[in-house]
Amino acid sequence: MKNKLSRASLLAAAVLAAAGGAHAQGDVSFNAAVANDYVWRGVSQTDNGATVQGGVDYTNGGFYVGAWASNVDFGSDADIEVDLYGGFRGAFTDALSWDVGVIGYFYPGEEDLDFVEVKAGLGYTVDAVSLGATAYYDPDNKNTYVEGTGAYAFSEKLKGLASVGNYSFDGGGDYTNWSLGGAYAFDVFDLTVKYTDTDIDDAVAGDVADENFVVMISKVF
Template sequence: MRLVLACASALAVFGAGEVQAQAKPEVAFNLGVVSDYVFRGASQTGGDAALQGGVDVSLGGFYAGSWASNVDFGDDTDAEVDLYGGYRTEVAGYNLEFGAGGYFYVNAPSGSDYNYVEFKALASRAVGPVTVGAAVYHSFDYFGVDDKASYVEANIAFVPAERWSISGAVGHQWLDVSSDYAAWNLGATYALTDHLAVDVRYHDLDNPQADARVTAGLKASF
């Protein structure tokens, strides 16, 4: 299956090469605020609010971008800055994405080893108002004390009415040093305008040291 997907992606790149050479890159910006920055079920801000923003550049199926948020790990770390890139295509009605991202932390204590690179593969398919998807992430030198880490997620989104979307995801994180855990979320998004949306979401994970939480966020895209 991996070989088939790789070949299909290569054919898509080859076939689109001439068009991409003449196309102009598209640039998109996003800016938002959330009541709590939650990543895979765990708060990255100690339960406090976060200001977030990013920029994405795309050309054909290729994309690259950067995104940042304030964080609070109980030490001197101030912010997370992500750099990422990848390729998106469609094969037999499935939307596919392959890419990698680097996560970098500003003012992290010496020896914390927070910075890491993660690789990803995603697939999704829309059937009427419902979109189902799956994703696999892997890092060879994960955040903090862990080295190899993998995260697998299944997700679903449903559009019941114009401007509304209900979505959820369940995933499992495998770690080689820290304890493995499962995480899930469920929420609703409402588009206030074509460029502004609000999201309310419930997050939980099977870690007795972490609490379930509800977050609210406002995001502008332009």
């Protein structure tokens, strides 16, 4: 456990140092959202309750770093999740892009839940179609998550969204999750509606992994 926490602390320090030492000519953006549920990899993180979320991102060329937070409800002492992340992204061609980075998930009040993932992903966009594939690996717990995503732009404002992912745990209990929905960009906010589900048995996770409809209003500024 000490090793896990030390890695998480090192990640936090590295992300904050990178943000503090970043060149002033980079771009800073903020994001905020409210939704009826916080569903992550098919499983509710708020016990099927509402969520308020927000974050900040800094980008400079291919480098990016950021922080994001949300309320959570696991029935434990953890009431909030704070994510710190950073990495590099670029493009091989006009259509094919890449992204590598690291993400730390922190739960003040329940530090035993903290963990870190490294990730690598590819994206492909042609005309109105966008496809993505990303692999995440947790070196401390030896867990792997692989996800494929797809989007189709019906217009400048309306797009269809789909995803499928598989979570593989070193100790067993692997599962698959998927989602289907759409997003519409209004003038003052974005509206996203998704249907999500998993193949987790109710006897294992209860109703937090059941089929769900998530409605989110978000804004980047």
